[in-house]
Amino acid sequence: MIVTYIRSSSYNNYDYCQMQYFITYVLGWRGDSGRRAEQGTMVHKVMEVLAALKKYKQENPKARILKTIDDAIGEVKVGTKKFYEDEFVEELLQRSYEAYKKDSVNTWQPSHYKEVVKGAWLFLNHNNRKDFDPRYRNVYYTEPHFDIEIEEDWAKFDYEINGERVEGRLAIKGTIDLVTQIDDDTIEVIDWKTGRRLNWATGEVKTYDKMMNDPQLLLYFYAMSKMYPQFKYRIMSIFFSKDEEGKYDPQPFSLPFGKEDEPRFLEMLRQQVEKIRQNINPKMIDPTHRNFKCRILCHFCKNKFDPKDSESMCKTVYNSLQRDGYDETVANYTKDGHNIGYYEAPG
Numbered sequence: 001m002i003v004t005y006i007r008s009s010s011y012n013n014y015d016y017c018q019m020q021y022f023i024t025y026v027l028g029w030r031g032d033s034g035r036r037a038e039q040g041t042m043v044h045k046v047m048e049v050l051a052a053l054k055k056y057k058q059e060n061p062k063a064r065i066l067k068t069i070d071d072a073i074g075e076v077k078v079g080t081k082k083f084y085e086d087e088f089v090e091e092l093l094q095r096s097y098e099a100y101k102k103d104s105v106n107t108w109q110p111s112h113y114k115e116v117v118k119g120a121w122l123f124l125n126h127n128n129r130k131d132f133d134p135r136y137r138n139v140y141y142t143e144p145h146f147d148i149e150i151e152e153d154w155a156k157f158d159y160e161i162n163g164e165r166v167e168g169r170l171a172i173k174g175t176i177d178l179v180t181q182i183d184d185d186t187i188e189v190i191d192w193k194t195g196r197r198l199n200w201a202t203g204e205v206k207t208y209d210k211m212m213n214d215p216q217l218l219l220y221f222y223a224m225s226k227m228y229p230q231f232k233y234r235i236m237s238i239f240f241s242k243d244e245e246g247k248y249d250p251q252p253f254s255l256p257f258g259k260e261d262e263p264r265f266l267e268m269l270r271q272q273v274e275k276i277r278q279n280i281n282p283k284m285i286d287p288t289h290r291n292f293k294c295r296i297l298c299h300f301c302k303n304k305f306d307p308k309d310s311e312s313m314c315k316t317v318y319n320s321l322q323r324d325g326y327d328e329t330v331a332n333y334t335k336d337g338h339n340i341g342y343y344e345a346p347g
């Protein structure tokens with residue numbers, strides 16, 4: 001498979017299902033978000049807006065009205081007193097819910113809104129609002145995007161795609177939820193997780209030890225070290241709102257990665273990229289699609305490329321690979337004629 005970049009989501013997705021990775025990140029098809037993913041987005045949006053307003057307040061200490069313009073919920077203005085009131089958070093929750101619900105393909109009930117509210121307050125209220133409420137943190141950057149080339153020989157690529165030569169270096173890409181500054185030497189990155197504290201590829205619970213070897217967290221840490229080299233210490237905090245069984249249970253973890261973890265991450269990345277590059281025949285996790293990961297969680301099991309197709313998107317691509325091979329399948333099913341590897345799958 002062609003790999004020109006790795007996102008935190010794509011790294012884990014390959015281990016979850018090779019076929020899902022191939023359809024998403026090589027062919028460029030993206031399924032509609034499920035309801036739970038959208039609920040997570042609604043919660044994240046509230047945290048992001050609170051952080052943006054707090055940053056505005058820091059930069060304009062005399063301002064009596066705090067302002068931000070958000071891509072999803074529009075302009076937000078609030079007085080400095082009301083900013084700290086629960087009523088304002090409730091208003092933001094309502095706006096975020098309405099903004100994402102209006103374009104959603106999912107069905108929404110009042111109970112779903114209540115879950116969004118519960119998830120957001122769980123993050124905000126933790127430890128009397130001292131740790132994870134952006135209003136009480138020194139906000140350094142909200143939702144920074146990163147796109148960082150890997151300066152290693154193995155990261156160079158040279159592909160021929162649809163008759164065109166494409167050269168470059170592998171990049172890591174992603175978005176960090178929030179960067180806060182603790183002191184002159186230290187920043188803390190916060191990642192809010194509204195899902196379960198589970199590795200979905202293996203089914204194992206993410207313990208502290210496992211998180212110290214988690215590629216997604218190491219990828220974030222590596223990105224931080226390149227984005228913010230001026231800070232000597234970088235703390236990576238991840239906050240799960242649910243335990244491994246899906247019950248609400250606030251579980252924050254702070255991971256003390258250091259300089260010595262950078263080569264460790266690069267070696268993990270190299271091995272993963274090599275593994276993906278060498279794979280020209282991606283496997284399905286369950287050819288019968290009875291597995292709940294197919295039946296319930298995967299868009300490519302539920303939908304077809306064309307209503308006239310007899311098979312799901314997953315089976316159609318699989319059959320095409322067996323029949324025509326990798327190159328033909330890429331040419332036939334690449335979304336919107338995008339060249340593979342260029343298509344920017346979100347997430």
Ligand code: SF4
Nearest residue numbers: 284285294298301314
């Ligand atoms: S339907 Fe199952 S095998 Fe196919 S892409 Fe989805 S998760 Fe993978």
